[in-house]
Structure formats: C-alpha cells, structure tokens
Amino acid sequence: MPREIPLLADILADARVWKLKDASAAPARPVWSTGKSSLDARLPGGGWPTASLIEVLLDDTGLGEVQLFLPALVACQRAATRDSGDAPWLVWIAPPHEPYAPALAQQGIDLGRLLVVRPTTATEALWAAEQALSSGVCAAVLLWLKGTDDRWLRRLKLAAEAGGSLGVLFRPEKHRFESSPANLRIVMSHGSPCARVDLLKVQGGRPGPVDLGGP
Amino acid sequence: MKLRSAESRTADLFAATPARRPHVSSPVALAPQALAPPALNPQPKQLWYAAVFPAMAQLESFAAPLQKLCLHAHAFTSFVSIEPPNALLLEVKGSVKLFGSLQQLHMDIDACWRRLALPAHSAIAPSTLAALWLARAGAASQIEDSKLLRESLAKVPVACTAWDAERLQTLRAMGVTHLGELMRLPRAGLARRLSPALVLDLDIALARQPAPRRAFVRRERFRERCDFETEIEHVAYLEKALEPLIERCARFLRRRQAGIQALQLKLRHREGPATCVQLGLASITSERRRLSDVLCQKLARLDLRAPVRGMELISGSLRALSASSRDVFAGFTGAGSRDSAPQLVERLRARLGEGAVYGVCLIPEHRPEAAWKRVHELRLTAAARVDEESIDQKLPRPVWLLNEPLSLPKPEIIQGPERIESGWWDGKGVARDYYVARHADGVRLWVFQERQSKRWYVHGVFA
Numbered sequence: 001m002p003r004e005i006p007l008l009a010d011i012l013a014d015a016r017v018w019k020l021k022d023a024s025a026a027p028a029r030p031v032w033s034t035g036k037s038s039l040d041a042r043l044p045g046g047g048w049p050t051a052s053l054i055e056v057l058l059d060d061t062g063l064g065e066v067q068l069f070l071p072a073l074v075a076c077q078r079a080a081t082r083d084s085g086d087a088p089w090l091v092w093i094a095p096p097h098e099p100y101a102p103a104l105a106q107q108g109i110d111l112g113r114l115l116v117v118r119p120t121t122a123t124e125a126l127w128a129a130e131q132a133l134s135s136g137v138c139a140a141v142l143l144w145l146k147g148t149d150d151r152w153l154r155r156l157k158l159a160a161e162a163g164g165s166l167g168v169l170f171r172p173e174k175h176r177f178e179s180s181p182a183n184l185r186i187v188m189s190h191g192s193p194c195a196r197v198d199l200l201k202v203q204g205g206r207p208g209p210v211d212l213g214g215p
Numbered sequence: 216m217k218l219r220s221a222e223s224r225t226a227d228l229f230a231a232t233p234a235r236r237p238h239v240s241s242p243v244a245l246a247p248q249a250l251a252p253p254a255l256n257p258q259p260k261q262l263w264y265a266a267v268f269p270a271m272a273q274l275e276s277f278a279a280p281l282q283k284l285c286l287h288a289h290a291f292t293s294f295v296s297i298e299p300p301n302a303l304l305l306e307v308k309g310s311v312k313l314f315g316s317l318q319q320l321h322m323d324i325d326a327c328w329r330r331l332a333l334p335a336h337s338a339i340a341p342s343t344l345a346a347l348w349l350a351r352a353g354a355a356s357q358i359e360d361s362k363l364l365r366e367s368l369a370k371v372p373v374a375c376t377a378w379d380a381e382r383l384q385t386l387r388a389m390g391v392t393h394l395g396e397l398m399r400l401p402r403a404g405l406a407r408r409l410s411p412a413l414v415l416d417l418d419i420a421l422a423r424q425p426a427p428r429r430a431f432v433r434r435e436r437f438r439e440r441c442d443f444e445t446e447i448e449h450v451a452y453l454e455k456a457l458e459p460l461i462e463r464c465a466r467f468l469r470r471r472q473a474g475i476q477a478l479q480l481k482l483r484h485r486e487g488p489a490t491c492v493q494l495g496l497a498s499i500t501s502e503r504r505r506l507s508d509v510l511c512q513k514l515a516r517l518d519l520r521a522p523v524r525g526m527e528l529i530s531g532s533l534r535a536l537s538a539s540s541r542d543v544f545a546g547f548t549g550a551g552s553r554d555s556a557p558q559l560v561e562r563l564r565a566r567l568g569e570g571a572v573y574g575v576c577l578i579p580e581h582r583p584e585a586a587w588k589r590v591h592e593l594r595l596t597a598a599a600r601v602d603e604e605s606i607d608q609k610l611p612r613p614v615w616l617l618n619e620p621l622s623l624p625k626p627e628i629i630q631g632p633e634r635i636e637s638g639w640w641d642g643k644g645v646a647r648d649y650y651v652a653r654h655a656d657g658v659r660l661w662v663f664q665e666r667q668s669k670r671w672y673v674h675g676v677f678a
Contacts, residue, residue, distance in 0.1 A: 062658030066614045066678040089556055097615035100675060101575040101587035106612055111576055115593070117563060118571045128563055135559040190657040 032072030038211055044204035048072045052183035053157040053167040057176050061096050063188045063195035069168055074108040076139040088139035091132040093117045094125045095144055126152045133159035133167050140166040154181045262308040264324060265346035266337045271301035285431040291324050296428040304343055321357060344420035351375040361422040369395025382409055437467045437530035446522035450514050460528045461507045468501035477531030484521040498557040499534045505558050512565035581637040582645050611651050613661040613675030620672035626652035626662055
C-alpha cells in the first residue's frame, strides 16, 4: 500500500511550516528604498532594512555610495516627522570630507537634524556610533572607518537593533574576506559607466552582482 | 478747539485733575505729554516704600551692599528694586493685609534697618518717585491717596529729586526751591527750558504716568561639599560618592523650577590645587539622570593625579526651564527610545570634546565654499522644519566638498558649465566655470576651471 502523499496545499496550511516568501515580502520593520529599482529588487522587502547594520566595502570615495542611502535618509526623516511631528537625527561619524550642506538640502535632508561627529580615534568613532545607534533618537548613523574588529561590529549591530536605527558602515574593501555580523554586506568598485555593486551577504536574499545602470 | 488748547497751555497744568484736556494736537513740537498732563489714577494699584540710606552715599561700590539689603527686604515683599546709589524701593500694596496695617508694615520695615544698625529715611507713597523724594527729604510720610500727593510733594526741596546739578542750578536761578513752586510753572515752558524728562518725572511722581521698574532677582546656585572619610583613588568610587550630591542638586533645581546649563566639580586632594571638572550641557536641564550621565562620562576620561579627599559640586547660574521639556518623551521610535537628543549630544561632547560634534547649515551664497557653515549651537528641541526651497534643484552639487580645491589636468567633462562669479566685495572673489567630470577610474568629480588662469581644480566628489 503506497504511503499517502499529502497535498501541497495541506502542507502549506500547516502552521508549523514557515514560508520564506512571505517572510521576505513582509518584514517586521519598514524598509527604505535605495533609489535604484534594480537594487531594490534584490533586497528582501525591497529596500534597506531598518534596525540593522549595513556594511559597505569600498576603497575609494566617489562611487556614489552615499547617494545610495540619501533617499532612504530623507524617507525615514519624513516618515518620522509625519508620525511624531519631530524629525529624527542623522549622525555622520568621521566622514572622509566635509558633508556639503547645499547638496544634502537639495536632496531633501533636514539639515537642522544632521549631526557631524569628528572623533580622533577609531575606538571613539565606534563608541560614538554605538551611543547614537542605541539612543533611539537617530534614524540613521553613517560611519566611516579604516578598520575594526568583529566584536565591535557585533556591538554596533545590537545597538542598531535596540535603537531601531539604520547603521551604515563604510570600510575599505580589504575587509571583504573577514567575517562580519552585518545584516547586509555590499562591495562597491570602479566600473564603467557606473560603479559596480556586489551583494556579499544578504539576510533573506540572494548574493551576487547588481547592475546599477537603470533608474 | 484751537482756542481751548491754547488756553490750557497757559493755565496751570499741574492742577490735580485737569477739567479739559486738549484734543487737538499742539502746533508746538514737543512730546504730547509735555503739554497735556495724563489723567490721574485716583485708586493707585501700587504703594511704594522707599528707603534711603545716607551712610551709603560715601561707599565706592554700592551694588553689593544694596543687593544684600534686598535679601532682607524680600521678607516684606517679593518686589524690591534698587535705586542707585543708596536707595531701595519696595512695592508694599500686596503686603499690607499680611502685616495688619500700613503703619505696622512701615514700622516693621524701619525696624529691620534699625536692627542692621543702618540709618535710613523712609516714606510710603503711591508712586515710586514721590516715595523716593519724600524719603530723601527726610519726612517720614505715609500717603495712600494719590490726591494728597501734590500737597505733600509741594514741601519737598528741589534738591531731593537728584536731577543733574546744571538743572538744579537753573531752577535755583529761577527762584524755585521747592517742588510746589515748580509745579505752579506752565508745563510747556518747563519742558522747553529745562527738559521734557523733568516734566515726565513730575508726572511719574504725581502717579499720572506709569514707571515700570526692574525687580531685584536673587541669584542662586547650588553648591555643596562632601568630604570623604578615606581617600578615594578610583574614579568608579567617585561616581558612587557623587550620586547623592547630584540627587540633591536635582532636587534643589526641581524646587525652584529651574535648570542649569553648566556644572563644575571640584576634587580636592591632600596637597596641591583641586582638580576642576567643567561641563556644559547642550540644553537647560534639571534631570538627575542627564547630570549624572555627563558627569560620569567626564570622570571616566579623567586622570586622577592624586587621591581625592573631598569634592564640591557647584552649579552654574539657574535658568528658567523652558516649556519644551517634552523632549524627554519625544523619541524617534516608541519602543527603543531611551535618550533624548540633548542627552546624546551631551554625552558625545563630554567624551569627544565640544568642537567634535557639530551641525551644518546653509548660507545664501553663490560661492560654493561659502554656502555652508558649521553650527555648534544646535536646535535640539522640536523645531519647525525649515523649507529649503531656495535651492535650485537642477544644479549639481556634490556630497563631499574638499576643504581646499586641488589642482588636476583637464578631466573628461560630463555636464556643465555652470558659471559662478561672485565675492568681489570681500577680497575672496571667484570667477569659475563648474563642471561635472569623470575621473579615469569612474569617480565623479565636481571640477572648475578658473577663468583667468584657465587652470583646472577639483572641488568636490559625488559620493
């Protein structure tokens, strides 16, 4: 007597079965669009996840790496302003150059809520990032670093989850082979006509190169 | 109408209640009150007690002793005002009921000066200047009704008004020795010959003009010392010992509904000067948690050069707490919010230094390097969003701006030019054509060509 084969519908109806597609389509927290539809399509939920740590590995500035996050920064500032009437803060820690206020205002960022922090050492930068991420008053924390260890990254990730903010860490590309607890790891490199983006690690998604050529 | 106004100008205008006030503006170019005396307020809302201390006129600095006397005077009324160089004015209308009667109150205040062994002349009148002048005249008078003011002021010598010597000399030359004679003179003439300010003073003295005064406000600060039984060598123990002091400071502030923006901690050693820890707060606060948070951050960075025997916590001057303390509850997300923005900024500044944490703002300027600046005074409380509509959306602007433009060979142009020619007035004039360019390895740069030298520079990076 052949074993009874359960119907697919029955299996799916079982509460113990966890469906990956649903999980990635409706994440617990909101996501913010990257401004590039080709990249959005590859990220679970269709955008940068909030309350998480994102690691961007690149050797040189000028690849449009900040531009990938600006729409998200504007969107989360606006959303929180709409909800609570008070815009959340954006903290930029140790940026490689001076953030140019007119450019940011042009993109729609509320400059009154932007904080630039210039620590003298990497440890202080990490400490400041942890404080800002876990404070709960910051929508996003962008951090530029030369190098750091796994332990600090884990602390940053926990702080981001606790504070509900988006943490973005920019590091040189040589760290790509080190393990990292970040929810999302991206490598950016030179390319023509625009920079090449490689997803190294995507929680709930598929890694691989992304074509940024489209809108 | 014209006739009437001319008539009233020549008449004795200091009559207690002028029957007719001119309604037509006068042809004489004088302040209106110089011509028409304002109506008398029959029921004065204020009663002023003036105390003049003749012994104090010789003192070189009168501010400190008078301020001390103000503290004594606060026992009788909440409104005490200093009249330099040697007098105090107390508003006593509100205190009459509490002290039983005006006579009683007057005696009580006088007794206060006697207890201090300070000779004083005092008087009570419905207007500040009348009380002051009567007190200077030495007449211990007590006038409650404004109608009687004129009569009692008439006997006061002109010298008691403390007008400048030149004016008093003129009055003496005119044969005026008492205020009564002065008040009989026509207003317009007085104002023209002496000064309109003198007429105004007379009006104030007769309670026809209000004369607001500045109240003396006591300056307070929290200052408390704590000595240890044993010397403390570790910062961690110091933090523990500091807790009750901070708690008391917060309670002190809460009682006064005030906050502070600066705090000083002095750590005393067995020998050598005390270690001073200064800290500034990003906004006025009275919260215990914020104070201890910032102090502990500062302490953690401190290098103790000797064991600590005692410490002293001294607050900066007290400030009124603003109504925007709703900050405390205004977090970004409901669940994760534990801090407020000022707290975060303070903590970062306490460890990284004041200059290391700043904001940026726009300046309406065409020159790219002058179109922004750092701001260290952050708008930490909820503020209305400023609409940056003035920015032209079409012109490309890079995310990074280099501090100094760097020279480079002619790059590959993608977009441009945008001519910027400005700033000739302050010696830093620019005449440049800006382009978006692509560097050899794909980096997008914001470059410009100087129009005179034709040299190329990179000024920004599109990150």
